[in-house]
Amino acid sequence: MNKEAIENAVRSALQPQELEIRDRSEAHAGHAGATSDGGHYELRIVSDKFTGLSPLARHRLVYAAVDGIGESIHAFALQTLTPEEAQARAQKRPQRRTISLHS
Amino acid sequence: MADIQDIIQDQVSKHPITLYMKGNPRAPQCGFSARAVQLLQQAGVKELFTVDVLADPQIRDGIKKFSNWPTIPQLYINGEFVGGSDIMTDLFQQGELQKLVSKVQG
Numbered sequence: 001m002n003k004e005a006i007e008n009a010v011r012s013a014l015q016p017q018e019l020e021i022r023d024r025s026e027a028h029a030g031h032a033g034a035t036s037d038g039g040h041y042e043l044r045i046v047s048d049k050f051t052g053l054s055p056l057a058r059h060r061l062v063y064a065a066v067d068g069i070g071e072s073i074h075a076f077a078l079q080t081l082t083p084e085e086a087q088a089r090a091q092k093r094p095q096r097r098t099i100s101l102h103s
Numbered sequence: 104m105a106d107i108q109d110i111i112q113d114q115v116s117k118h119p120i121t122l123y124m125k126g127n128p129r130a131p132q133c134g135f136s137a138r139a140v141q142l143l144q145q146a147g148v149k150e151l152f153t154v155d156v157l158a159d160p161q162i163r164d165g166i167k168k169f170s171n172w173p174t175i176p177q178l179y180i181n182g183e184f185v186g187g188s189d190i191m192t193d194l195f196q197q198g199e200l201q202k203l204v205s206k207v208q209g
Contacts, residue, residue: 055186055189055190055193055194056184056185056186059172059186059187059189059190060171060172063173067173075133075174076174077135077188077189078189
C-alpha cells in the first residue's frame with residue numbers, strides 16, 4: 001500500500017475537505033512486525049461524512065475506504081473531524097499548522 | 104481445537120478490561136501498544152488482561168476479524184470493543200476512558 005493509493009481511496013469515499021497523510025513508516029522500522037505488516041501512516045481527515053458519527057464509526061469508514069487497495073494496514077493514526085470540529089480546533093490551537101491537499 | 108473466535112469471545116468476556124497488543128505491558132513492541140497501556144494506567148486501571156498478538160498468529164489474525172478492525176492495539180471493556188489507540192486517546196482526553204474504567208472496576 002502506498003500513500004497515493006490511500007489518498008485516492010480516502011478522497012473517493014469521504015470527499016474530504018482536508019486530507020493530510022504522513023508516511024511514518026521509517027519512524028517505526030525495525031520493531032517486531034513492522035516489515036511484514038506494511039506501513040505506518042498518519043491521517044488527518046476533515047469530512048462532512050463524519051457528522052453525527054462516533055469515533056469508532058468514523059474510523060470504520062476510513063478503514064472500509066482503504067480496504068482492499070493493497071497490502072494489510074499496519075497502523076493508521078487517525079484524526080477524523082467534521083468541518084465544524086476542525087474549525088473549533090483551529091481556533092483553539094492557532095499554532096497548529098495543517099497542510100490542506102484539497103485542490 | 105476450539106475455534107479462534109470462541110477463544111477470543113471467551114477472553115473478552117472473562118476479563119473486564121482486555122487489551123490485544125504487541126508485546127506485553129512491560130515490554131510493548133509497538134509505539135501504539137505502548138501508548139494504549141500508558142493511557143489505561145493513567146485512567147486508573149488496576150487489573151489489565153493483555154494478549155500478546157505477536158505470540159500467536161492465529162489470535163493476531165482472528166482479533167481483526169472478531170472486531171472487523173484492521174489494527175492492533177484493540178481495547179475491550181466488558182466484552183465490548185472500544186477502539187484502537189487513537190480512540191483511546193480521544194476518550195481519555197474527554198475523561199470518558201476513566202469513566203468506562205471506573206464503571207467496570209466498581
